[in-house]
Amino acid sequence: MSRPSKESEREGVWRSLSEAGLIDIAPDEFPKRIKEAKDVVMGRLGKLLEATNQVQERESAAYSLATLKKLERTLAQSVKRGGSD
Amino acid sequence: MRPTAERAGASASWPPEEGRVITFKVVNGAATGIVKEVRWGLVWRDFILEDGRVIPEHKVLGHPEPPVWRKAEEVTQDEREDWERRLVSMAEAGLDPRDREQSFWAELNQYLAYTYLRFKQAGVKPPHSE
Numbered sequence: 001m002s003r004p005s006k007e008s009e010r011e012g013v014w015r016s017l018s019e020a021g022l023i024d025i026a027p028d029e030f031p032k033r034i035k036e037a038k039d040v041v042m043g044r045l046g047k048l049l050e051a052t053n054q055v056q057e058r059e060s061a062a063y064s065l066a067t068l069k070k071l072e073r074t075l076a077q078s079v080k081r082g083g084s085d
Numbered sequence: 086m087r088p089t090a091e092r093a094g095a096s097a098s099w100p101p102e103e104g105r106v107i108t109f110k111v112v113n114g115a116a117t118g119i120v121k122e123v124r125w126g127l128v129w130r131d132f133i134l135e136d137g138r139v140i141p142e143h144k145v146l147g148h149p150e151p152p153v154w155r156k157a158e159e160v161t162q163d164e165r166e167d168w169e170r171r172l173v174s175m176a177e178a179g180l181d182p183r184d185r186e187q188s189f190w191a192e193l194n195q196y197l198a199y200t201y202l203r204f205k206q207a208g209v210k211p212p213h214s215e
Contacts, residue, residue: 020201044205
């Protein structure tokens with residue numbers, strides 16, 4: 001079995017983050033990136049709900065989803081407040 | 086905290102010590118600042134400057150290439166939950182994540198990267214990739 005070298009694993013992670021636009025998020029892109037992160041977590045949560053084990057992972061995903069929703073809602077409200085000044 | 090990445094290829098003087106001046110990329114060029122602290126976040130290291138700015142390691146000139154990072158599974162549940170609580174309280178306090186180089190921007194950026202790495206499934210393309 002061959003394993004990727006540490007170096008190529010590192011490159012792979014950075015490439016993946018870069019493609020997802022998550023390395024240096026432009027200030028106005030946060031709402032979009034939060035929505036995309038929610039989609040990723042919801043996709044994973046859907047899979048985890050089909051499994052009978054992995055309860056802790058399921059709880060972590062649900063907790064992260066709740067955090068992202070809270071952040072999304074709070075930031076949207078503050079943008080609205082900022083816009084109405 | 087155990088970083089995944091090893092320091093292959095990085096010089097022995099990396100990361101710069103407290104009190105050293107670093108140069109980092111900004112939107113329209115480069116800027117400098119004095120290092121107060123270097124600390125691991127959920128994915129990468131942040132350089133905290135004496136004036137309070139937070140600079141991700143990969144924006145600092147001279148960083149190892151590719152940059153070092155932590156595996157999502159190395160982040161403990163307590164660490165993640167503390168990070169989430171901090172983010173929510175910064176959002177509720179009305180901090181604006183659009184203030185680049187401030188804590189909220191830096192922590193939200195890392196949290197989204199961590200969440201993506203942790204929950205994305207193998208073979209699934211990033212949402213807006215070709």
